[in-house]
Structures are given as structure tokens and as C-alpha cells.
Amino acid sequence: MPTDDSLQQVWQWLVPPVVEDSQGQLIPRRRARMPSVQSPPQADLDFEENTSQAQDLQAEVAIHLMAQPGLLLAHPQASHDVQLQGRHVAYLLRRSARRSIGFSVSSHGLDVTAPRWVGMTEIEAALQTKSSWIVRKLQEAGQRQQIKEEARIHWGEGGTLDYLGQPMRLCLTGGEDQPVRTRQTHREQGADGAQHLHLPLPSGAPPVQVRAAVQAWILREARTHFTARMLHFAPQMGVRWNALRLSSANTRWGSASSAGIIRLNWRLMQHTPFIIDYVVVHELAHLHHMDHSAQFWAVVAQVLPGWKSLRQTLRDRPLPSWE
Known part of the structure; x- marks a missing residue:
């Protein structure tokens, strides 16, 4: 990706933990062809700052949910929900012109992107297929968010x-x-x-x-x-x-x-x-x-x-x- 200096070769090697082109995944220059149901590579590095009021509220919700057994990080704009491995997961479903079903887990929760022509039965089947990965990533995202909140800096005397x-x-x-x-x-x-x-x-x-x-x-x-x-x-x-x-x-x-x-x-x-x-x-x-x-x-x-x-x-x- 070119820099502000319009240089031709720049390697961006840290992104926050998400799938595909969102923030949070080490993204190689050339991607392999994606299967019909896509799982991202393991996120390499994590550096993400929440600055908006909505993100702060979502972080508080994440901590609350992670403290309750059986509940996982819920997407603040969730449009659908599903039971995965006995856990309730609220996620945001996006429709696009892509040809495969993709999953993205970040500090916001689970995003699912699916072709416009794919029905909910197929989407839910894909979610069940990747349920282990999704639940694990939601747990990790919630834990990372909780660590950040607990380490919040006090900008004053004694901070x-x-x-x-x-x-x-x-x-x-x-x-x-x-x-x-x-x-x-x-x-x-x-x-x-x-x-x-x-x-x-x-x-x-x-x-x-x-x-x-x-x-x-x-x-x-x-x-x-x-x-x-x-x-x-x-x-x-x-x-x-x-x-x-x-x-x-x-x-x-x-x-x-x-x-x-x-x-x-x-x-x-x-x-x-x-x-x-x-x-x-x-x-x-x-x-x-x-x-x-x-x-x-x-x-x-x-x-x-x-x-x-x-x-x-x-x-x-x-x-x-x-x-």
C-alpha cells in the first residue's frame, strides 16, 4: 500500500484481529484464493484504540457479557443471533456481491458477510461449521477488551x-x-x-x-x-x-x-x-x-x-x- 509519500512499496505488518480487510490481521500482499466458507489466518498483533463514545459503550458491554457464564461478546449493531456450542452469539449480517461467506471477529463482535443470494439456512450451517473458531475468537476479543479497560490510564496525579x-x-x-x-x-x-x-x-x-x-x-x-x-x-x-x-x-x-x-x-x-x-x-x-x-x-x-x-x-x- 503506498504511503503518504506515494512510495510504491510499503509493508504494513500490524493490523488488529479481524478477518479479511478489516483491522487486526497480518495481511500478506498476495492473498490465497478463499474457500467458500472462509476462516482467517491467526491474528498476529494487536493494537487497537477505542476513541468514540459508541466504542466505549461497546467495551463496557463486552466486559459485562464476558463476566456472565454462557454469554459472549455481542455486536453493538447485531441483526441476527445464533446458538454456537451452547453459547448465544449476536452478530451483524452484511450482504454483498462476494461469492463466499466470510467471518470477522473484532472488539465489536462477530461480523458475517454473505452473498445476496445465499439463504439463512446456508449461512447458519456455515456458522455451525466454524463455531469452534468463532467462539474462541469471541472469547479472546472479549478478554483483550477487558484487559484494556482494567489498564485504563488515569491522567492525573498518581496515575x-x-x-x-x-x-x-x-x-x-x-x-x-x-x-x-x-x-x-x-x-x-x-x-x-x-x-x-x-x-x-x-x-x-x-x-x-x-x-x-x-x-x-x-x-x-x-x-x-x-x-x-x-x-x-x-x-x-x-x-x-x-x-x-x-x-x-x-x-x-x-x-x-x-x-x-x-x-x-x-x-x-x-x-x-x-x-x-x-x-x-x-x-x-x-x-x-x-x-x-x-x-x-x-x-x-x-x-x-x-x-x-x-x-x-x-x-x-x-x-x-x-x-
Whole structure:
């Protein structure tokens, strides 16, 4: 997919967990021909932020449903329902000109897309055929949503968020009566490893102001950290990059272009340095191979032999909503 720079070769390697062309699935450049009843490949990575009021409400419903035995994540716009493996599933049915029945599971629930000429009997039969996969994916989606909600960041005094994989406490230490050292955003780390981010804001600052100040600081830190790691790995990998750009994309950790432009999501700074290194190496490896071929992964393995466990950790650890 071309970037904003109209570059011809860009690999988008992170999408949230859904089927086909929705958000949430590692999508190869060339898709295999789909069978009449389609199951997606296993979702690789998860990075999804709910920002609208409707999405927030849906997340609350998801948590409520997951807490009740026998109930699964219900689509907020559900048009049909079905019993799958003894579980009630409310789903949204869409009609299209496609020639096969497709399923998509995301944080919203189950979407079913079917040809206009296919009757409900055939659709329900297809649902039963894939019931095991559907139920499992709905459970996983609900659990991911619950984890995000439980980790929601409090944008105020005493709030915490991860920085380089470790909790960091927010301290609003601004005001004219505070020492000079607190009048600029800075991080302090104690001998025990505890991190504190001092923000030059009054204790009653509104959450939106606190969040903006934290984001501005992390953006600066991200550029410095990413640049250092790219300078470290590029010579080892025999590649040359031309520009680093910070990304705020909701569905990608990074991308690389054949022109040597690397984009990395600044929210990677909430992950551990090992995870950041994996993403950096992943994107630099695309300067050798603009695909996910065996040759591509061989390049990654030369620098990070344990890349599989790092990728799995990135898959399993969703970040809380930045809201």
C-alpha cells in the first residue's frame, strides 16, 4: 500500500484481529484464493484504540457479557443471533456481491458477510461449521477488551503508565511555589527502579492537559531512542535507512518503504526495550526484503535469534487506550 509519500512499496505488518480487510490481521500482499466458507489466518498483533463514545459503550458491554457464564461478546449493531456450542452469539449480517461467506471477529463482535443470494439456512450451517473458531475468537476479543479497560490510564496525579515496559507514576509538580527543577517535564528513576514523570502542571490540571504533556514528552524520547537503536542495528544488518518518522497510527507498529523511510509508532515506548528492538529490526529487514518470505525472517534471525518469542509477547500484550 503506498504511503503518504506515494512510495510504491510499503509493508504494513500490524493490523488488529479481524478477518479479511478489516483491522487486526497480518495481511500478506498476495492473498490465497478463499474457500467458500472462509476462516482467517491467526491474528498476529494487536493494537487497537477505542476513541468514540459508541466504542466505549461497546467495551463496557463486552466486559459485562464476558463476566456472565454462557454469554459472549455481542455486536453493538447485531441483526441476527445464533446458538454456537451452547453459547448465544449476536452478530451483524452484511450482504454483498462476494461469492463466499466470510467471518470477522473484532472488539465489536462477530461480523458475517454473505452473498445476496445465499439463504439463512446456508449461512447458519456455515456458522455451525466454524463455531469452534468463532467462539474462541469471541472469547479472546472479549478478554483483550477487558484487559484494556482494567489498564485504563488515569491522567492525573498518581496515575501510572508503562515506560520501556515498567510502570511510571505521574507527578504534577508544577506551580510557582515549586522548585525550579520541577518546571520542566523530566523522569526520575530511583535505586529500586521506580519511575516518576514530573510534569510542570498544577495538581488540578484537567486530564486532557496531562495527557498532552505526557505525549509530548514521550514523542521526544521516542525519536531519540528509536534513532539510537536504528543506528545500532543498521550496520549489523547491512542496510541503510534515510529517514525516521514517528507514527500515530491506530493499526500499525511500523512500516518501511523501499526508499529507506522507516515509520515507527511512538507508543512502542510503552513496551520493553527488547520489544522495541524487535520492531526496529523487523522494519530494517524490510530494506532487504519487502515481504515476509523465509529470506526476510532469516535476516531478522541473524540479529535476533529469539524473534519468535518477542513477536508473541507483542501479540499477547495489548496497550491500554490512550484516552
